[in-house]
Amino acid sequence: MFETVRKNQKILQVILLILIVPSFVFLGVDSYTKSGDSKTDIAKVHQESITQVELENALKAQGQKLGITGQSLDNPNFKNAILGQLIQQKLLNFDLKSLNLQIPDETLAKEILKFPEVALLKKPDGSIDAEQYRQFLQNNGLTVAQFEKLKKYEMMGSDLQSALGGATGTISSDLVSQKLITSIATEREVQVIFFLADAYSKQLQLSEKDFTDYYQANPAQFQSTELVDVEYVVLSNTNKAGEDADFSKKADQFANLIYEQPDSLKPGADALGLKIQKVAGLT
Known part of the structure; x- marks a missing residue:
């Protein structure tokens, strides 16, 4: 038994890491661009497929992060753990859509600059060369909108999981957690009515006396500092x-x-x- 543990030490470390880390984190822009279409669907989440290609790229990305290569990537337990995380990520993405969470553009830009491939596109003034950025993503099979949407989902998932129990935002009591759940689940109905000033002003009948009376009652509104x-x-x-x-x-x-x-x-x-x-x- 201990011989098996010794031989598969890295695999066990991976499985433990996946159980501890709540979200699957991809490495580099490459991981966003190689999940292309495949006729081999190994799982479906709300009619959205997880393909064999997507799983293989996820295995390689996580293996690269942990220094695992070769046959170790074919370990069934490792594959099942990664597949489970992909499924959880898909489910989380559907939940994020319903929560209407937002990522500010400034925050997104800072995160995107953490990709080495994108950082190389910086101009002397610190901004990103928009045309090179677009061309780089296009060469990898993505539009700017697609890539930034994927990154936003990843960031929103991380923020949500942190708020619900991560190291940076632990919910301190049942009362607080219940209020959070209620605020997310509550539906609010709002009614709006617009008053157009032009349409309303046509109904007014103002005399010269009305203007004079208002002027005399509100002299401060018509005064300014003498210059x-x-x-x-x-x-x-x-x-x-x-x-x-x-x-x-x-x-x-x-x-x-x-x-x-x-x-x-x-x-x-x-x-x-x-x-x-x-x-x-x-x-």
């Missing part, structure tokens, strides 16, 4: 000897020009070669 835009020029005296008289002459000349044309600083500024400066929105 002013300011234009100015700077005349400066360097206080150098002999320049005081010249400065006074220019100041008087500017004042006279502004007095004659008070609507604008431009004539006075142009005459004396001064720059008009502006400050907007002063309170």
Whole structure:
């Protein structure tokens, strides 16, 4: 007996790992793309088939993860365990559809970047080259929508299992678990009625007095902070000897020009070669 255990140690480790880990995790983009059509269906879940090709690729992917190769992959117990996990994953996917769980696009993008094949498609600015990404998936028999849908299902399954008893989200009491189950299973009926403003406004008959009364009753709605835009020029005296008289002459000349044309600083500024400066929105 112990000789059998020693010879099949890795297989037993795999079986134990599968029993412990609640969801079957695929490796790399390759595992999403090689489950193609096959006439050999080995199981059906809600009319959705699990093919021989899909099982073989799942065996290889899990074997690669655990370092198992060759004839060890043909062990009946190992195959049955992997098939069981595939069936559970299919069942979980149907449950996920009914729960309407959502994965934010930002979270999905971060997870997809964990695939080495996708990470190699990053541009210098950190974004993914969309055309190369599409072409890469197309070469593997998938569209972008198909691949991202598969990944979302995997992530939702992982999140749900964590919430229902995983290491990161254990339900602490029967009361909490019952509330969670109730919230998921409860059906809610919502009725919506739309009021179109245009249709309603045609029925209104407002007089001038109605507008006046509303304005007087709600003055704050029609008030705003007073603001002013300011234009100015700077005349400066360097206080150098002999320049005081010249400065006074220019100041008087500017004042006279502004007095004659008070609507604008431009004539006075142009005459004396001064720059008009502006400050907007002063309170």
